[in-house]
Amino acid sequence: MADKLRAQQQLEALQSRYIGTGNSDTTKFEWTSNIARDSLSSYIGHPPMLQYMSIGLGQSREKTRIQLLERMIQPVGKPPETQN
């Protein structure tokens, strides 16, 4: 029983530490938002990727960076209505 409790605590600790660690209650919205945010932050973090996108868009890297950061706020649209 204690083991189970500890496992539960560890999971919770993990979940708070690494955002995106799922649980049984993760909704589709949370899950897709996390994926999209992870991707966007990866585009920003990899310098060649940011440059590649900036060239395609014909704008400066800083502008692309800001646009991608802005997209991280709500990457997959507004959240769904809660059921209860």
Added chain:
Amino acid sequence: MTSFSTMSLYALTIHPPSATQEAIPGDFLGNGRQQILTASGSRLAILEISRRQKGPTEVFSQDVFGIIRRIAKFRLAGGTKDMIVVSTDSGRLVSFEYLPEEHKLKTIHFETFGKSGIRRVVPGEYLATDPKGRAIMVASTEKNKLVYILTRSGQTDIAISSPLQVDTVHTLVYCLIGLDVGYDNPIFATLQLDYTRAESDPTGEEVKELEKELVYWELDLGLNHVVRKWSEPVDRTSNTLFRVPGGPGAPGGVLCCGEDNISYRRMFNTPSNVHRLAIPRRDGPTENPHRKRIIVAGTLYALKGGDFFYLLQTDDGDVFKVRFDAPGGEVKSITIKYFDTIPVATSICILKAGFVYCACESGDRILYELESLGDETEDPVFESSMFPADPLEDFIAPYFKPRPLTNLTPVETIPSLNPIMDMEVANLSMEDAPQIYTVSGTGSRSTFRTTRNALEVLDLIESPLPQPATNVWTTKLTAEDEFDTLIVLCLHSRTLVLKIGEDVEEAANTGFLPDTNTLGVQQFGEDCVIQIHPRGIRHIREIQFPDEDATAVHQSLTDWQAPSHRTIVACASNNRQVAIALSSGNILYFECDSDGSLAMSEQDIKIDSTINCIAIPDVPEGSVRSYFMAVGCSDQTVRIYNTSPDMDGNILMNISVQALSAQPSSITINYMRDKSPRGYSQFLHIGLRTGVYIRSHLDEHTGDIGDTRRRFLGPEPIEFARVNAAGESAILAMTSRPWLSYTDPRTNSLATTPLNYMKFKSAWNFEGEQFKGVICVSANELRIFTFNDLANNTTYESIPLRYTPRKMVGYHDQQLYYVIQSENNTLSVDTKRKLIDDDDKKKAREKASLKDEEMNGDEDDKLPNGITDVDELPPLDFGYPRQAGHWASCIQVVDPVTEKAVIHTIELGGNKSALSAALVCFESRENDYFLAVGLAENLSFTPYRYEKPSIQLYKVSRDGRSLEFFHETEMSEPPLALLGFKGKLIAGVGRDLGLYDCGMRSLLRKAQAPQCVTTRITDLKTQGSRIVVSDQSQSVTFVVHKDLVHPNRLIPFADDSVPRYTTCTDMVDYDTVVGGDKFGNLWLVRCPQKASEASDESNDGQHLLQEKSYLGGAPNRVDLIAHYFTNDIPVSIQKTALLAGGERIIFWAGLQGTLGALVPFQSRRDFKMFQQLELVLRADDKPISGRDHLAFRSYYTPVKSFIDGDLVERFLVMSRDSRESIVGQLTGNWTSESVDEAIWNMRGLYAF
């Protein structure tokens, strides 16, 4: 039982990436001057800029084998040197001290804080240090922030605390800086946005209400924790912060920049304390007056006496100077004034020496000199009192007129290929080795570049000769002379002596025998000069020029006659020794007598074969003679004889022999810098008639030959000249083109590089009063040139292009390239002209109405129609007028060989953008050449929208130099890939692959593979009937074309099981494809043998059509052969030879300016050694970024069948001890020298 893969590749970087991620000035050497630390790709480099050198020189550079994200510097109180902090993808905070004497970075801190990789919540995206060097803060894009405290422990050590964590969930960070607070508790400021409220609001209203905050974090040094000291909402568009000098008497706080907004803010401020400036907009008929700018780069510069200013750059490239009016530290107002326009930069560094270094986002990096601080110019000044603090309130937008540079003068550019958009290796100009053609740059700074492996030389003198000369020498008159006085030229059976003075003139009465060929000239003994000619040796004593003119006097002449019926065929000499080879095969040896005359040795050498060449090294310092003589004979040997008595007192004994593959044409011996403990060694250089160059180590005591390097230089016999290149002794090897064999300044190993110079047959070292260099004769010309820098072994030629190049297509027969270019968010030429015309008309109307009043209509005053200088700024410096949703696009014909210019331009107009191009020779149109260009109108990427996608055909004229529009065919989707195939055009249109023939009015479809790939076809490559189709996200698909059925069939038969966002591919052989993807991987995939054979079996492909598709894809899957992470996005890849006579390798170009080569291993023994060496180096020479090397090269997919040449080459720069210890761990009888040689061969024989 070990299993080996069938193929293994050695990945070499030929040219490191040149895109700057960040650049910061600082004193990293600790010499009281400023250097620039730059990070590009995975390399850290320190550039030194000095007024004397007139340009930056790289003092240090190292690959850290990790993705560098930010760099910062810190200096502890009392320190004299800036330390370096780097945030990479290693999940560790590492800091270094640069040790200038040892040329290395010493790791100070190595603190693990999180997972490796670039992740959303692992800090590393932002890095800031406290200006007083007391703390470091790292932050991630979301949530996590860490603060480290630095303290001094003892005299030299810098201790680091365990990290203090600050978590703010659901918070995005936009910018992080360290504030200047003097010696109060360190404070960091972040620009962040908390999106918690929007996460739970289904109406979508909250997201519009979100506020961006400026948060100040105080590190309480006493309590050892971090508190959120103060925060305030700022403009929603804010993107960056700049620190304002603080402390006593200084304002402190930040400049918070956003769209159309530069505000001064500080802690605990009231709205009335906030001072805001709007960013001035460009004034002009083509500029949208409502477009708002953002600040993309900038720097603070503190002047002596506490004054300071900022240079802030907008996304147009305009630089503004922001000044504070802050008497006693209280900010009254801030002002902004246009400074100059420079290319958009990632970092701008102002140096105390008065230089401004601009690390441009694209194209060459530029060094400017600061002429003035911009106070004198008449540009309008805007004050913060003119603008409301809230950017949403109304205000009158400020405007300025851009003008050419006045405050800055460009001094030097550092060539940069970044960003490379497309590349091809080809030998258009029919030289020995192929050239690398690239299209690079963005916008108006786009260029077409030709890159060659060659050393840049500086031409000093060029003067005509009365008749062609075959040989040239320079000589001093006495042993004490510092400079050369005479130039001796061997003309056709005539010898000409010139004197070097104020100018070069013919010297008279020098005693030289004029009516003969000269074989050698040597300053001999104290004050004599000897001339060796076919019939003997002339010995001239004390040549002097008593008057200023060119008439000489000499004391006496002595002639030594060669034995009768024999002539001298070869000679060698130094200051005290002479050896001559006679036609009979005898070698006579002379030494210098006590009175300077020639004393013939009683012993001589008799050789049975003809003697081709002799060499004697210079007399070593402190000796009376050199010890060895080398003789090259026609029996394909080089023999070494001793010239100093051996144990039995004999001289001219044969002590070693080297057998060669061909007759030697020239030999020479010199001392060159190397890795030996003494720093230099004696080397024997042998040039063969076949053009092979051999350099061997010649032991000074025993005369043994060892450590041999061979390289093919050119298809003609080699001649040598000992020269001095950039202060180093080197060998000039002359064959079909001149080469320099020298010591690489970085690795201290042998380097051979051709010169970027014309061919010549004879050269000699030249040391004059004004300059030192190399004198050479080529036909009727006498030339003197010199070497500046041996560090850079590539030369560039660049041709400016109009817009961002997208693809290039070569027409090799006509030595031309067609480049398609397109520019997003930019006004096309037509729109621009219309706007300017409208403006002109408006002005003319105003003027006319004015004139009507004055009634003196002077026609000459009328503004000319069309583009005028007044209205259009040169795009090269100012960029193009921008407007969202507009495209400018063109096709240009570039001649890189003869005219070295763009020779024909077609503007596309109509908001079209060119996407793809191919040169096609249609069978149905009598094999005329056509350029096919894929286009789309009103293209936008997110979301992907387009109108009227089409393929345009242009008829290429006979000479290829002009294009004529032929017809246009509408397509269903934008064609992103085109290729000429079997006398037809094959096009990737969206997901479909179509085969087209040329009709009268449009293209006619002959075959189609509908939904050939999953996403979008981006590239096509072909061999025979096979087509390799790249998909934007799903790797490659193999397609076979069946042309013996009607209608023709295109049948996909194999694809990949791994999604690869393919950017470029090439077919290595019929079954194997090498490619690169958007994440920076290189990979090789191979079609299974059976599937490959089956695809070509039948003529109609019926059985292929019947085959069942496997898991929704093609029936077969390709196998992965090799995989490697490069940290740069490959944009072009090609299987090609890079050297004259070299083996074919895979050559690739990366977006950030990387040029790389993949060399296949040919021997199992070498491969095993390299594999072990890589393994040992991974453990013994751990990457300084803290990243695990294996993990780095396996960033997305485990590295497979690749040896990292960049890591292996670290071996060359290691100390002798560590090299020996590494070699000791290798199995298979390897020595440090043989490992060196193996590494050298992998580069020298395949690449450069």
